[in-house]
Amino acid sequence: MGSDNSALVYRFKDNLYVNLTNDCPTSCVFCMKQKWKMNFRGYNLALSREYSWTEFARAIEKESLKKSFREIVFCGYGEPTMHFGKLMEISRAVRNSSIEKVKPDIKIRLDTNGMGNIINRVSLPPKLRGLVNSVFISLNTANEKQWLRIMNPRAEYRKKGFESVLKFTKECVEHLDETVVTAIDMAEVDIEEVSNLAKNLGAGFLLRPKI
Secondary structure, eight states, rough: OOTTSOSEEEEETTTEEEOOSSSOOOOOOOOOTTTTTETTTTTEOOSSOOOHHHHHHHHHHHHHEEEEEEEEEEEESSSGGGGHHHHHHHHHHTTTSSSOOOOOOEEEEEEEEEEHHHHTSSSOOHHHTTTOOEEEEEEOSSOHHHHHHHHOOOOGTTTHHHHHHHHHHHHHHHHSEEEOOOOOOOOSOOHHHHHHHHHTOOEEEEEEEOO
16 A cells, blocks of 8 residues: 555455556546546555555565465556556566565566557567566457547547557567457457457457456
């Protein structure tokens, strides 16, 4: 917890999730953060300020001393790659055995909307190699126009956003151990098309239930 009861990390099932930021380049139609008032299963995911990577590392360590976890997952009510530098520093601390009770070979996963390259104006997957094992990319549709409606990206990302996500996915397949494209189960989306697109990109596919 932060000093104001903001949850820097939270547990779900056997994993520890890192709530890195509330910043996000999209306003997805299915996002639960407004409906759930920035809460998740009793955790307050609203961050009143931006925390340093060392504060996140201490929060991870505090949880590790309580109980072990199977994976560390960068996922909260924001897009983790908006603060890519912090993500990298935290991952390095894990791999360098700098966080007590956390094994340096623990699986680290990034849950993302796949817009990290266009946000940071640099190719991120090569930088993630050796730090992050797995990336789950919330694509949700194989149709660019539908993607714009479902994901509702900021104006500066609307022209090249969808294309950038596909490129990011290909690069993750090339550089990382596991790349999975995900889609929310929505009636208007052709799930088979999304699954086929994922396969063509070399990625796995996961259908997620609509909450």
